[in-house]
Structure formats: structure tokens, C-alpha cells
Amino acid sequence: MDYSQIEQNQLINLLKEERKVFKRLQKADMSVDMTRGRPEATQLDIAMPMLSNAGNYDYRADGIDNRNYGGLQGIKPARELFAELFDCKTDEVIVADGSSLDLMYTVMQFAMQFGVLESTPWNQLKKVKFICLTPGYDRHFAICEHFGIEMIGVRLREDGPDMDIIENLVRDDESIKGIWCVPKYSNPSGVTYSDRAVERLATMKTAAKDFRIFWDNAYLVHDLYEEGDKLKNIFDVARKAGTLDRIYAFTSTSKITFAGSGLAVFASSVDNINAITKELFFKTIGPNKINQVMHVNFLKNADNIKELMKLHAEILRPKFELFEEKMSAEFEGDPFIHWSKPKGGYFISLDVKNCAKRIVALAGEAGVKLTPAGSSFPYKLDDLDENIRIAPSVPTLEEMTHAVDVIISAVKQARMERVLLKIHNIKDID
Amino acid sequence: MDYSQIEQNQLINLLKEERKVFKRLQKADMSVDMTRGRPEATQLDIAMPMLSNAGNYDYRADGIDNRNYGGLQGIKPARELFAELFDCKTDEVIVADGSSLDLMYTVMQFAMQFGVLESTPWNQLKKVKFICLTPGYDRHFAICEHFGIEMIGVRLREDGPDMDIIENLVRDDESIKGIWCVPKYSNPSGVTYSDRAVERLATMKTAAKDFRIFWDNAYLVHDLYEEGDKLKNIFDVARKAGTLDRIYAFTSTSKITFAGSGLAVFASSVDNINAITKELFFKTIGPNKINQVMHVNFLKNADNIKELMKLHAEILRPKFELFEEKMSAEFEGDPFIHWSKPKGGYFISLDVKNCAKRIVALAGEAGVKLTPAGSSFPYKLDDLDENIRIAPSVPTLEEMTHAVDVIISAVKQARMERVLLKIHNIKDID
Numbered sequence: 001m002d003y004s005q006i007e008q009n010q011l012i013n014l015l016k017e018e019r020k021v022f023k024r025l026q027k028a029d030m031s032v033d034m035t036r037g038r039p040e041a042t043q044l045d046i047a048m049p050m051l052s053n054a055g056n057y058d059y060r061a062d063g064i065d066n067r068n069y070g071g072l073q074g075i076k077p078a079r080e081l082f083a084e085l086f087d088c089k090t091d092e093v094i095v096a097d098g099s100s101l102d103l104m105y106t107v108m109q110f111a112m113q114f115g116v117l118e119s120t121p122w123n124q125l126k127k128v129k130f131i132c133l134t135p136g137y138d139r140h141f142a143i144c145e146h147f148g149i150e151m152i153g154v155r156l157r158e159d160g161p162d163m164d165i166i167e168n169l170v171r172d173d174e175s176i177k178g179i180w181c182v183p184k185y186s187n188p189s190g191v192t193y194s195d196r197a198v199e200r201l202a203t204m205k206t207a208a209k210d211f212r213i214f215w216d217n218a219y220l221v222h223d224l225y226e227e228g229d230k231l232k233n234i235f236d237v238a239r240k241a242g243t244l245d246r247i248y249a250f251t252s253t254s255k256i257t258f259a260g261s262g263l264a265v266f267a268s269s270v271d272n273i274n275a276i277t278k279e280l281f282f283k284t285i286g287p288n289k290i291n292q293v294m295h296v297n298f299l300k301n302a303d304n305i306k307e308l309m310k311l312h313a314e315i316l317r318p319k320f321e322l323f324e325e326k327m328s329a330e331f332e333g334d335p336f337i338h339w340s341k342p343k344g345g346y347f348i349s350l351d352v353k354n355c356a357k358r359i360v361a362l363a364g365e366a367g368v369k370l371t372p373a374g375s376s377f378p379y380k381l382d383d384l385d386e387n388i389r390i391a392p393s394v395p396t397l398e399e400m401t402h403a404v405d406v407i408i409s410a411v412k413q414a415r416m417e418r419v420l421l422k423i424h425n426i427k428d429i430d
Numbered sequence: 431m432d433y434s435q436i437e438q439n440q441l442i443n444l445l446k447e448e449r450k451v452f453k454r455l456q457k458a459d460m461s462v463d464m465t466r467g468r469p470e471a472t473q474l475d476i477a478m479p480m481l482s483n484a485g486n487y488d489y490r491a492d493g494i495d496n497r498n499y500g501g502l503q504g505i506k507p508a509r510e511l512f513a514e515l516f517d518c519k520t521d522e523v524i525v526a527d528g529s530s531l532d533l534m535y536t537v538m539q540f541a542m543q544f545g546v547l548e549s550t551p552w553n554q555l556k557k558v559k560f561i562c563l564t565p566g567y568d569r570h571f572a573i574c575e576h577f578g579i580e581m582i583g584v585r586l587r588e589d590g591p592d593m594d595i596i597e598n599l600v601r602d603d604e605s606i607k608g609i610w611c612v613p614k615y616s617n618p619s620g621v622t623y624s625d626r627a628v629e630r631l632a633t634m635k636t637a638a639k640d641f642r643i644f645w646d647n648a649y650l651v652h653d654l655y656e657e658g659d660k661l662k663n664i665f666d667v668a669r670k671a672g673t674l675d676r677i678y679a680f681t682s683t684s685k686i687t688f689a690g691s692g693l694a695v696f697a698s699s700v701d702n703i704n705a706i707t708k709e710l711f712f713k714t715i716g717p718n719k720i721n722q723v724m725h726v727n728f729l730k731n732a733d734n735i736k737e738l739m740k741l742h743a744e745i746l747r748p749k750f751e752l753f754e755e756k757m758s759a760e761f762e763g764d765p766f767i768h769w770s771k772p773k774g775g776y777f778i779s780l781d782v783k784n785c786a787k788r789i790v791a792l793a794g795e796a797g798v799k800l801t802p803a804g805s806s807f808p809y810k811l812d813d814l815d816e817n818i819r820i821a822p823s824v825p826t827l828e829e830m831t832h833a834v835d836v837i838i839s840a841v842k843q844a845r846m847e848r849v850l851l852k853i854h855n856i857k858d859i860d
Contacts, residue, residue, distance in 0.1 A: 039498065051484040051720070052485025054481040054484035055482025056482075067471075067689070068689045069466065097718065098718055099716075105714070113542065113577070123553060139715075142711075254499070258497045258498075259498045260498070260718065261497065282573055283532055284529055284535070284690075288528055288691040289691055291721065
């Protein structure tokens with residue numbers, strides 16, 4: 001609704017009415033956490049057979065005692081499984097412990113301290129820059145900020161990164177060493193990159209020879225619907241273009257089995273795999289291969305993983321749809337309010353210009369915890385104060401109903417307050 | 431035996447005879463790996479109930495769903511368990527994934543890139559040095575070498591580090607930032623530090639305010655006998671002296687449950703724990719808490735761990751004793767040959783001056799793989815060409831019998847060859 005077209009007193013009354021609605025919502029005294037993309041308990045139950053069968057798996061298959069040290073790159077069946085999932089080759093895969101965040105941090109640290117392949121260690125350069133697509137994943141940006149890497153924000157469009165801008169940036173600036181990408185069901189916007197964007201990323205000319213695409217394919221099998229988004233295989237494109245060294249791909253089973261207790265996966269060119277393995281030698285004697293045996297036996301193959309992901313989708317989908325239904329009923333066609341309608345992943349992105357901080361604050365007053373406004377931007381700076389990341393996975397449907405009512409009311413209030421301030425110069429109506 | 435007192439021709443004959451013995455040993459065509467301190471399969475069997483019971487453990491105790499993200503410092507019951515084992519406080523402990531090597535590398539990397547507490551990042555200093563006790567653990571030295579940290583070798587004596595030398599070094603040289611210690615059943619010598627050495631380490635004056643003792647207590651419960659060595663609690667000493675920030679203690683369950691698939695533990699002052707936790711935030715969303723729940727349920731408490739370690743000792747002890755018996759029968763009282771008689775840990779250290787490389791090479795020719803000579807020294811340089819690390823855990827008793835026969839013959843040949851060369855100027859007798 002265009003509140004600027006409403007007469008001042010009427011708008012004040014509207015806001016007062018909305019505040020009454022909000023008070024009633026507050027009285028529900030519910031506490032809903034929508035800050036992080038955590039699986040909910042019933043999703044985690046899906047993988048419990050992996051634990052109850054742990055005693056029956058063969059930890060000494062193929063003459064290798066996986067209960068003992070060794071195997072820096074992970075066990076072969078795990079590497080094969082994720083090669084199948086990534087649609088790349090087995091020797092292009094390392095399977096490691098825990099979270100992909102750990103792997104991303106680790107390869108970044110290797111690059112900073114020791115360089116990539118034969119390059120100068122990034123620590124020794126005057127300036128290192130990364131392209132950060134916005135809105136994006138706060139943990140990626142946190143790694144950059146922590147290592148002192150300058151972040152260049154580039155808008156993520158509906159079909160992926162704004163490639164014209166990116167190609168221009170990386171063509172001439174040798175200090176731009178990489179880009180963070182969540183290419184499928186991007187965090188938080190849900191965008192999946194177009195084929196053309198994938199192709200351009202893999203083939204663009206970069207001034208930096210040691211340029212790396214941090215391809216965080218966190219949601220590669222995390223479809224909400226039978227017909228999920230299709231992401232072009234970047235390995236195929238890069239292999240053909242001779243740029244496979246540029247690809248640092250990641251994923252994990254955090255949202256397939258257990259969050260943080262799964263397997264983390266790295267895929268890249270064989271040269272990179274060998275170089276990273278050499279680095280890993282100094283860091284570890286090998287990953288948790290017991291956990292890898294458990295996962296391989298439980299997950300079996302890509303088809304079976306897809307079946308498991310359908311069970312996850314059945315739990316997640318109603319929450320996404322509830323948000324969509326309630327928001328559409330309220331704001332359909334409203335040019336001031338945009339939200340994403342992802343076909344997978346863990347997030348919904350809500351855009352309300354100049355109102356994000358206020359909406360998050362208001363929601364908090366009604367017990368609905370949202371990720372702090374700005375989190376999805378480098379240095380936590382959302383110039384438009386627009387974007388809110390909604391993580392609908394943790395709340396129950398009942399909690400979600402409440403939470404979306406709260407968000408709707410917060411959106412309305414924030415927008416009315418903004419119009420009152422900017423057009424009528426009224427700071428507060430109380 | 432003092433071969434230098436034997437007449438030349440007689441010595442040549444002796445060597446020829448020994449070579450015949452060796453040929454027979456070679457004909458056994460056995461392959462024995464004594465390179466690394468790996469548990470053997472029957473030891474790993476001890477922890478199999480942890481896997482068969484994995485389905486029965488409560489992963490959601492105390493209202494925390496440990497199947498989900500979070501818990502940067504590890505689950506509380508795991509921190510409590512290792513605080514009991516270390517005899518320190520729960521909030522002085524972080525329980526992480528996998529191997530302690532990974533943790534040691536990680537805190538070293540934090541120090542290099544970001545500094546410790548408020549100190550200058552070590553990467554930004556002209557020179558960083560570490561004291562490396564020799565013989566010592568090759569993986570410690572490899573971390574230093576990889577990060578470009580200059581290693582100062584200091585002899586490890588029978589009662590621990592040579593503290594006079596160390597105190598002198600660290601008092602004036604601010605670039606010396608730390609020391610690697612394996613204080614109990616040291617790798618490879620089996621030495622346990624005296625109370626006085628522990629006290630002096632914890633209380634010595636260091637020019638570097640950010641000096642750190644990397645206290646790798648890998649074998650803290652790894653006694654071979656009921657009456658194991660007793661190590662003074664460095665936390666008590668340091669707490670009293672106000673130097674707790676100096677202590678970076680580590681251990682793991684790699685040789686209690688599964689090698690590389692266990693838990694890794696870090697213990698230090700609360701200030702260090704908080705600082706490391708802040709660093710960990712950028713690196714991970716939390717450790718594998720499923721594995722922590724499994725371990726806590728299986729290991730239960732320090733007393734139970736000690737019972738489990740008795741089962742390990744029953745398997746390991748005969749191998750250590752076999753080595754001792756055969757070596758004593760052959761070399762008892764020989765002033766040219768020394769070997770350690772550890773009451774725990776995973777290694778025996780064999781010293782034969784000027785002969786280590788040759789002995790390792792000869793053993794290899796008879797299928798007995800030993801750690802390369804020099805491995806236990808910084809830059810792999812054993813000036814005396816003296817030290818050989820024997821890892822008796824992997825071979826069976828039958829393999830051990832063969833391996834020690836091979837080693838004995840190799841020792842004899844190497845010493846005779848040396849005397850022939852140095853005294854009689856004879857390069858080869860064939």
C-alpha cells in the first residue's frame with residue numbers, strides 16, 4: 001500500500017490500529033527463533049537410523065581399517081558419493097570433517113599464509129579483495145573481514161550475479177582474488193544462477209592468476225519441490241575452458257544428516273586437490289573416517305539422498321508456503337514490499353526499503369527473533385536498510401503462523417512510521 | 431661390544447657371519463611397519479561398543495539438541511570429562527573434533543595470523559622461534575617449519591627438558607614464542623618430566639609476554655603398568671604463579687577410542703579459552719557433537735577411562751617387553767647402544783651413535799619399516815646420526831619378534847661397518 005497517498009490523520013489512525021493488533025500479538029507471549037538456517041528436530045530424526053545402525057557398518061572394508069589414522073582426502077566411497085553428487089571426478093574431491101565453513105576457512109587460511117598453487121601468499125600482498133554478492137551469507141563475509149580482505153559488494157540479481165559488473169572488476173584488478181557464491185538457492189535470496197552466469201563466471205578473464213571462485217553449493221540437493229531449480233555444472237564448463245583451478249567448490253551434509261556433525265566436502269581441480277592435500281598433511285593425520293563410513297552406508301548414493309531430501313522437503317515446504325500465502329494475502333502487488341519465493345534452500349529474503357532495522361526490532365518486541373538487519377551485507381552495511389533474512393526452518397507451523405503475523409504487522413508499522421516521518425515530519429504519534 | 435678392540439680380520443669375519451644371519455632374516459619375507467604410533471586393530475576393537483550403542487545414547491539431554499548446530503566449545507559433559515582428566519576447570523577446556531594435531535595447528539595459525547590475546551600477530555614479526563626438545567615429535571616440528579618458525583633444538587634429558595639452557599634462552603630472546611612439550615611418555619624417548627621441570631617451565635621468566643608452552647599431553651592415561659609415571663599438574667603450578675595464559679594443553683582420544691575419529695581437547699586459561707572461542711567462531715559453527723555424546727556415554731569418567739586403558743596396556747605391554755627382553759639379552763651393558771624402557775606411551779627410542787641412518791636402511795632391506803632416521807629432530811637433522819624411533823604398536827608379537835631380530839642384526843652390522851671404516855679405513859668387505 002502506498003501510505004504516502006493517505007492523509008495524515010488517517011495514517012495516524014491506521015498506525016494506531018496496527019499497534020493494537022501488534023499488542024495482541026505480543027500478548028501471545030511466544031518466542032520464535034528465525035535467525036539461522038537450522039534444521040528442526042523432526043528433520044534430524046530422519047538420520048537417526050545412521051546412529052542405530054552404526055554398530056552394523058563395516059569399518060574395515062576393502063582391507064582398510066577406517067578406525068585408524070590416515071586417509072587425508074577421506075575414504076574412497078565417500079569421495080565417490082560426493083563426486084556423483086557434484087557430477088565431477090572422484091580424484092577431484094576431498095571429504096573432511098564437520099562443516100563446509102571450516103573447509104572454506106581452512107582453504108582461505110592456506111591461501112593467506114601459503115598461497116594457492118605457486119602464487120604469492122595473500123598475506124604478503126598489499127591488498128586482497130573479494131567480490132561479495134549481496135545479499136549474501138554473513139559467514140562468508142565474516143571470514144573476509146577477519147582476514148582483512150576488502151569486500152566489494154555486487155548485487156545478486158534474479159538470475160544470478162551481475163556479470164557485467166563482475167567481469168569489469170576482475171579483468172583489470174589483480175588484487176581481486178576471489179568471489180563468494182552460493183549458486184543454488186542462494187542464501188538468503190533463494191536465487192539459482194542462470195546457465196549463462198555459471199558460464200561467464202567460469203570463463204571470464206581475471207587479472208589475478210590465482211583468482212578463486214568459492215562455490216558454496218550448500219543447497220545442491222535441497223529442493224522443496226519435485227521440480228527444483230537446475231544449476232549448470234560449473235566443473236563441466238571450467239574443465240572445457242581450462243579454468244578448473246579457479247573452482248573451489250564446497251558442500252556438506254549438515255542439512256542432510258546432522259548439522260555440524262556431518263561430512264564437509266571440497267571439490268576442485270586435481271592440482272588444487274593435491275596442493276590442498278599437501279597442506280592438510282601439516283594439519284591433520286586424517287578426518288573422522290568412522291563418520292564417513294556411517295554416512296556412506298546411510299546415504300548410499302545420489303538417488304537415495306534425493307529420497308531423503310524429499311522427507312526434509314515435506315517438513316520444510318509447508319513453512320515456506322505458509323509465509324508465501326500469508327504475505328501474498330496481505331501484500332500481493334504491493335510495489336514497496338518484495339519477498340522471495342524460493343524452490344529450495346533454507347531462507348526467504350524480504351525487502352522493504354528503509355525499514356529493515358525497524359522491522360527486525362519490532363519483531364523482536366513480539367518475541368520473533370530475526371537475523372539482525374544488514375547481516376547479509378559486507379561489513380553488515382545494507383545501504384538501503386532493506387533486506388531481512390527469514391529462516392523458517394526452526395519454528396513449528398504454529399509458531400510460523402504467529403511469526404508471520406508479527407512480521408506483517410511490523411512491516412506495516414515500519415512503513416507507516418517512515419511515511420509519517422519523511423512526509424509529515426512526525427517522529428512519533430504517542 | 432667394543433668392535434674397535436677386535437682385530438681387523440676377525441671383525442670382517444664377524445660382519446660376514448652377521449650378514450648371513452641377516453640374509454636368513456630377509457628370507458622370512460615379512461613386512462613390518464613400525465613407522466607410526468598407530469593403535470592395532472584389537473585395540474580399536476575396545477571402543478566398538480561405542481558404535482553398537484550409538485543408537486541408544488541420548489543426543490538431546492539437558493534440553494540441548496546435540497544433533498544440531500552450535501556449541502563452539504564442545505558439549506558440557508565432554509568438557510567436564512576432560513577437565514577431570516586434566517585436573518583443571520571445566521571452563522578451561524574446549525573439546526573439538528578429530529586430532530589434537532589439528533587443534534595445535536589451528537591455535538598456531540591463530541597466533542601467526544591474529545596473535546595471542548592482545549599480542550602482535552606472529553606473522554608480522556621479523557622472526558619467530560620455538561624451542562624444540564630433541565628427540566621429539568616430528569609433527570610438531572613440521573608445523574614450525576611450515577610456518578617458517580625457526581626451531582631451536584634443546585636436548586631432552588632423562589628427567590625432562592634441560593631447564594638451565596631453556597631458562598637462559600627464553601629470558602632474553604623475545605622472539606622465542608614457545609616450546610613444544612610431550613610431558614608424559616615423551617615421543618619418542620618415553621621420558622616423563624620431573625616435578626621440578628614442570629615447575630620451572632610454568633614459572634620461568636620469558637622475555638616474550640606471549641610465550642606459549644604447547645603442552646601436548648598425548649599420553650596422559652597411556653600407562654603400560656599399574657604404576658605409571660606421575661606427571662605434576664602444570665595447571666596447578668601455573669595458576670599459583672599467575673602464568674596460566676602460558677599453557678596451551680592438548681590431548682585426544684585417538685589412542686583411547688578411534689585414531690583420528692575421536693575427540694581433541696584444548697585446555698588453557700579462561701582468557702585464552704575465550705579468545706580461542708572468538709577465533710573459532712569464524713571457522714566453524716560447532717564441533718561434531720554427535721561424536722562427543724557418543725564418547726561421553728562410552729568413556730563415562732576418568733576411572734572408567736583408566737580401566738579401558740588397562741585393556742590397551744595388555745595388548746601393548748608384551749610388545750614393549752619383547753623388545754626390552756631381546757635387546758637386553760643382546761646388548762645389556764653395551765656402552766654403545768642405548769634404548770628407552772618407557773612405562774607408557776607409544777614409542778621406544780633407540781640410540782646408536784653414527785649408525786641411525788644405516789640401521790634404518792638395513793632394517794628396510796629386511797622388510798622392517800622404521801621412521802626415517804633424523805625424523806625426531808628439527809629440520810630432520812640428527813647431528814649425531816644416533817636416534818631411531820621404534821613404534822611397536824602395530825606389529826603382532828610374531829612380527830615384533832622378527833622385527834627386533836632384524837634391528838639387532840642391523841645394529842651389529844652398522845656398528846661393525848662403522849669401525850671398519852673409521853679405524854681400518856675399509857669401505858666394504860665384499
